[in-house]
Amino acid sequence: MLNVKLHHLSFRTENQKSMVNFYQDMMGMNKISHPNDGVILQAKNRIIHFVEGTKNTLNYAGYIAPDIESLEKLRTKHQKSGLDLLKSPSPIFGDTAYAIKDPDGNRLVFGLSVAKTKEEASMAGRMQHVVVASTNVQPLINFYSDQVGFIISDIVKKEDGQITSCFMRSDNEHHSFAVFLGDSNKLDHNCYETDSWNDIRDWADHFAEAEIPIFWGPGRHGPGNNLFIMVKDPDGNPVELSAEIEEVEKDRQTGFWVHNERTLNSWGKGLLRVD
Ligand SMILES: [Fe+2]
Incomplete structure (x- = not known):
């Protein structure tokens, strides 16, 4: 068992403004940072990182491990199974995170959260x-x-x-x-x-x-x-x-x-x- 949960997503979009407005207004999310590439929105239990690129494509999906020991075990398991471990593209996870790329080019990132932001009350989701x-x-x-x-x-x-x-x-x-x-x-x-x-x-x-x-x-x-x-x-x-x-x-x-x-x-x- 991987023992990880989906923690955040990153979407590519050609229309960042409309996407950010929708997820702010309709999904109750707030802007928490403006990294070099894109915008990060957060509400309780949901975070999305929007970047410029071809719309309807996944930039990456961030899966969170419960603690550093579990993450290191996972990294070893993935190394042993022959996966190419790549640098994490996620500004939400810390330096210990790593990424993998599937045969279609989708990336999954495994890591631990370092974001310390106030989570506003919002609709459950x-x-x-x-x-x-x-x-x-x-x-x-x-x-x-x-x-x-x-x-x-x-x-x-x-x-x-x-x-x-x-x-x-x-x-x-x-x-x-x-x-x-x-x-x-x-x-x-x-x-x-x-x-x-x-x-x-x-x-x-x-x-x-x-x-x-x-x-x-x-x-x-x-x-x-x-x-x-x-x-x-x-x-x-x-x-x-x-x-x-x-x-x-x-x-x-x-x-x-x-x-x-x-x-x-x-x-x-x-x-x-x-x-
Ligand atoms: Fe579904």
């Missing part, structure tokens, strides 16, 4: 998972499960055997990272776990006030069993608000699901990224 889309999912799945050490919770397959989704965990929560089959290599979505279904109602009302429509949901995912709604940020990245994500039993076997609308949303309409 703990940054919980990030998903990337790829035209070639198998090398990514092999990379993340065999070399990095994520555990595969659930796999969704088409009838011909093509994998369309692979949900992976780094602790006892069903997934903190996932890979979806898509028509390009890009960021698929980012997700915030709330405390209850009522929080999702409050988020929906909050978006309604700003006339931002929910484009998918409310519903319940098959894999992960979580309740969800999704809206889009100004770059078109889906933002998911979730509740009740599955806590996985220790010896749970990997689950296999059929690629259909019901798997993605047992309450109704599914959002199939590929047919």
Whole structure:
């Protein structure tokens, strides 16, 4: 078990101003710093670092270890598994952090937080998972499960055997990272776990006030069993608000699901990224 949690994300954008405004106004986040490249926003349990670049792509995802001993163990494990350990691009983690790059060029950073900022009270939404889309999912799945050490919770397959989704965990929560089959290599979505279904109602009302429509949901995912709604940020990245994500039993076997609308949303309409 990796024993890490998603701590912060960094998105590339061609429209930093609109993105920063959205995450400030709609996700209740405040500007905490202005590093050489970009802007960092934070609210309780969620941090995003925006940088200039091709929109809809992940610059990096920061996963936090519980302490320095765990981080050093992880570094040794990753060195032994033949990963190239790179310099951390994250200004949020300290000097002990390191990065890895997957076959599509997405970077994950493992580290410890050094940010000491006042966290304003805000609507409940703990940054919980990030998903990337790829035209070639198998090398990514092999990379993340065999070399990095994520555990595969659930796999969704088409009838011909093509994998369309692979949900992976780094602790006892069903997934903190996932890979979806898509028509390009890009960021698929980012997700915030709330405390209850009522929080999702409050988020929906909050978006309604700003006339931002929910484009998918409310519903319940098959894999992960979580309740969800999704809206889009100004770059078109889906933002998911979730509740009740599955806590996985220790010896749970990997689950296999059929690629259909019901798997993605047992309450109704599914959002199939590929047919
Ligand atoms: Fe999700």
